[in-house]
Amino acid sequence: MTQLSPTPRSTLTRYRERAATDRQALYDLLDEAMICHVGLVLDGSPVVLPTGFGRDGDTLYFHGSTGSRNMRAAASGVDVCVTVTLLDGLVYARSLNNHSMNYRSAVVHGRAEAVTGREAKLRALRAITDHLTPGSWDHAREVNARELAGVTVLALSLAEASVKTRRGEPGDDQEDLGNHAVWAGVLPVRTTFGEPVPAAYHPAGAPIPDHVAGRAGRTQSRTGPLDGSR
Amino acid sequence: MTQLSPTPRSTLTRYRERAATDRQALYDLLDEAMICHVGLVLDGSPVVLPTGFGRDGDTLYFHGSTGSRNMRAAASGVDVCVTVTLLDGLVYARSLNNHSMNYRSAVVHGRAEAVTGREAKLRALRAITDHLTPGSWDHAREVNARELAGVTVLALSLAEASVKTRRGEPGDDQEDLGNHAVWAGVLPVRTTFGEPVPAAYHPAGAPIPDHVAGRAGRTQSRTGPLDGSR
Numbered sequence: 001m002t003q004l005s006p007t008p009r010s011t012l013t014r015y016r017e018r019a020a021t022d023r024q025a026l027y028d029l030l031d032e033a034m035i036c037h038v039g040l041v042l043d044g045s046p047v048v049l050p051t052g053f054g055r056d057g058d059t060l061y062f063h064g065s066t067g068s069r070n071m072r073a074a075a076s077g078v079d080v081c082v083t084v085t086l087l088d089g090l091v092y093a094r095s096l097n098n099h100s101m102n103y104r105s106a107v108v109h110g111r112a113e114a115v116t117g118r119e120a121k122l123r124a125l126r127a128i129t130d131h132l133t134p135g136s137w138d139h140a141r142e143v144n145a146r147e148l149a150g151v152t153v154l155a156l157s158l159a160e161a162s163v164k165t166r167r168g169e170p171g172d173d174q175e176d177l178g179n180h181a182v183w184a185g186v187l188p189v190r191t192t193f194g195e196p197v198p199a200a201y202h203p204a205g206a207p208i209p210d211h212v213a214g215r216a217g218r219t220q221s222r223t224g225p226l227d228g229s230r
Numbered sequence: 231m232t233q234l235s236p237t238p239r240s241t242l243t244r245y246r247e248r249a250a251t252d253r254q255a256l257y258d259l260l261d262e263a264m265i266c267h268v269g270l271v272l273d274g275s276p277v278v279l280p281t282g283f284g285r286d287g288d289t290l291y292f293h294g295s296t297g298s299r300n301m302r303a304a305a306s307g308v309d310v311c312v313t314v315t316l317l318d319g320l321v322y323a324r325s326l327n328n329h330s331m332n333y334r335s336a337v338v339h340g341r342a343e344a345v346t347g348r349e350a351k352l353r354a355l356r357a358i359t360d361h362l363t364p365g366s367w368d369h370a371r372e373v374n375a376r377e378l379a380g381v382t383v384l385a386l387s388l389a390e391a392s393v394k395t396r397r398g399e400p401g402d403d404q405e406d407l408g409n410h411a412v413w414a415g416v417l418p419v420r421t422t423f424g425e426p427v428p429a430a431y432h433p434a435g436a437p438i439p440d441h442v443a444g445r446a447g448r449t450q451s452r453t454g455p456l457d458g459s460r
Binding site: 034035037038039040041044045046047048049050052079080081082083085087090092093094095096097099101103105107109125129132133136137139140141142143144147151169170172176177179180182183184185186187188189190191192193194195196197198199200201202203206208209212215216 | 268270271275320377
């Protein structure tokens with residue numbers, strides 16, 4: 001197992017027992033989640049924006065319009081913090097104070113770099129596409145030169161990352177363990193795909209390709225070479 | 231309809247057509263989502279952390295341990311940015327460039343204030359509890375004085391907030407509309423609750439109270455006085 005690379009910024013100061021210093025846990029989380037929250041400092045104030053992303057090895061990719069002020073700021077070499085969170089359950093305890101959440105979250109610190117050059121940009125866009133809509137890269141119309149010029153693609157190294165996890169049972173105090181009148185346990189939270197809805201301009205009754213139809217009712221499938229670990 | 235209060239920071243510079251300047255949309259999103267991402271600046275760098283939250287009118291509440299460095303920083307009167315995002319669907323288009331996501335996101339800027347005083351703190355904790363685990367406030371053991379002292383509760387005004395939404399069909403280019411060989415449409419993404427899992431220390435076979443059992447298979451119910459608008 002490759003260890004994460006803790007730094008002062010990525011070392012948790014609380015709940016160290018929840019810090020899973022396991023790179024595989026980072027990959028699994030990133031491959032299952034679909035959106036990240038990108039934090040940066042604009043005019044001295046924090047800004048947090050949601051966006052889709054992809055992963056290729058130890059690089060996280062996200063993209064946006066070249067006209068976006070936030071994307072220009074993120075691409076200018078400033079520090080960013082990218083956080084990815086999956087909520088797995090609501091934890092009901094005997095006491096209100098021990099109510100909690102089961103979750104997995106990754107926090108990545110670093111400086112995002114703009115991906116330049118046609119091949120590198122296409123490779124990054126493919127990582128994002130393969131992550132969010134696997135199968136689309138070979139199915140849909142390719143990105144043309146004008147479209148490629150209109151998108152800013154950013155790369156962030158996963159070198160400085162931490163993963164925090166809470167799972168399992170509630171952690172009730174000794175004094176509350178005998179109070180069986182209060183329910184204690186976990187209500188799982190699941191993110192699943194529904195039935196695909198064709199666009200109005202798509203021929204009615206046309207078959208839905210497997211790369212879309214096969215996802216209905218399922219959670220996000222893992223992508224990439226490190227699949228299948230759970 | 232109450233309008234949001236746009237400021238330069240909360241005015242979207244791109245995709246203005248997606249900005250739903252409707253306070254009800256803000257309430258609905260906050261009442262449906264369970265976690266937010268809190269951004270702040272620590273030692274000059276952005277930090278983005280996930281946490282649960284609650285809402286009471288135009289105030290958002292979140293909490294953490296008094297020992298948390300991030301909570302102390304957030305409580306010190308610095309600017310924070312709290313972002314709440316719900317992913318509603320993956321948008322497949324005829325072209326890769328028009329692939330997108332259906333989502334709702336709220337971005338709230340402001341300075342968080344520590345909630346002090348027993349009554350105000352309990353009211354804020356109740357807002358969080360009623361939001362995440364409705365029914366628990368009256369069912370579980372109340373918060374005692376020691377526990378109340380150990381939790382930092384922060385309040386953030388919703389005065390400076392923006393909501394951004396994408397919904398509906400893919401937006402394909404004219405040149406691609408006739409290319410029916412490529413599937414276009416939306417794959418819905420849903421967050422639902424699974425079957426409750428009792429704690430190992432809870433009596434086997436004991437009934438699960440309605441406030442927990444009634445949520446299985448459902449999405450987050452809306453809470454608060456502004457319910458039922460959708």
